[in-house]
Amino acid sequence: MTDTATGEILAEVHRGVGRILLNRPRALNALTTGMVVAVDRVLADWERIPLSAVVLASTSAKAFCAGGDIRTIREHSLAGDAEASERFFASEYRLNARIAEYPVPLVSLIDGVCMGGGLGLSVHGAFRVVTERAVLAMPETAIGFFPDVGASWFLPRLPGAIGMYLGLTGHRIDAADALYTGLATHFVPADGLDAVGDALADHPGDPVDVVLNRLAGRSPVAESELATVRGDVDQAFGAPALGEIHRRLRRLGTPWATAALAALESASPQSLEITHALLAGGRQRTLRACLDAELALTRTTIRTPDFLEGVRAALVDKDRTPRWQGASLGAGTLPS
Secondary structure: OEEEOOEEEEEEEOEEEEEEEEOOHHHHHEEEEHHHHHHHHHHOOOOOOOOOOEEEOOOOEEEEEEOOOOHHHHHHHHHOHHHHOOOOOOOHHHHHHHHOOOOOEEEEEOOOOOOOOOHHHOOOOOOOEEEEEEEEHHHHHOOOOOOOOOOHHHOOOOOOOOOHHHHHHHHOHHHHHHHHOOOOOOOOOOHOOHHHHHHHHHHOOOOHHHHHHHHHOOOOOOOOOOHHHHHHHHHHHOOHHHHHHHHHHHOOOHHHHHHHHHHHOOOHHHHHHHHHHHHHHHOOOOHHHHHHHHHHHHHHHHHHHHHHHHHHHHHHOOOOOOOOOOOOHHHHHHOO
């Protein structure tokens, strides 16, 4: 494979299949501006050549992609470097849109952690393969941020109120849940992932869905845990306001509801307010409109005390005890 200038991604075209590997394993492939720009440039170049598919994977067995390098974004905010942060988010969202509109099938191989920006790289593509080690989440409310990378488009389109639940609580899901919700399209065992690219190259005339189903092997688990609580998820998180979500969870009083309520109570109140408004309006927006709304919100959110404190507690000092101010951004800055 050919290294990019930074070596943080590897890319090649072999037998008509483009292959991109995220190659920042020590950071769990947390996305830098350079990585995002490099992937975007490779995909743009490949639009000019005939390909049967593109495979996006990782050199790490621990993670597909843990998200954006949000610690660096915090450093930019503290230094007053708004331009650097704008460049990262604008580049990332441009890549998300390119993936969604890519002219050939894009197949993401999700093995290990896939959070935040990792979902932005994968969920907008046509095919998302998970292994038994996959862990997916949008955990941004726990760090004073909000689910971005087009999450205001894809979370509201999950079944029932599951998207609101995942976006507000940051709940982590496994392969079975990912398949149940539609965040994943196929299951392939981890020891079979290396065969995906060759299988696509061996059968360029076959539908990608058929090729992936041949590799599926066994099912990851008997049943999705989310499926077993689906009724409660829809009842609680289908409420029209945050306060009513809290009240319905308290009335349910089940172990699942208690855990969901604890997740909400530990999250940034500001982030919950932003996220609820974003997801409530996202179902009626296009992906590009959602990305535009998210980009506008990044400009204010990353300068707020809750963001600076949330990232400090989670990623800098790692004491996991953020002190939220709970101040609202104001109704005029939230998406309508």
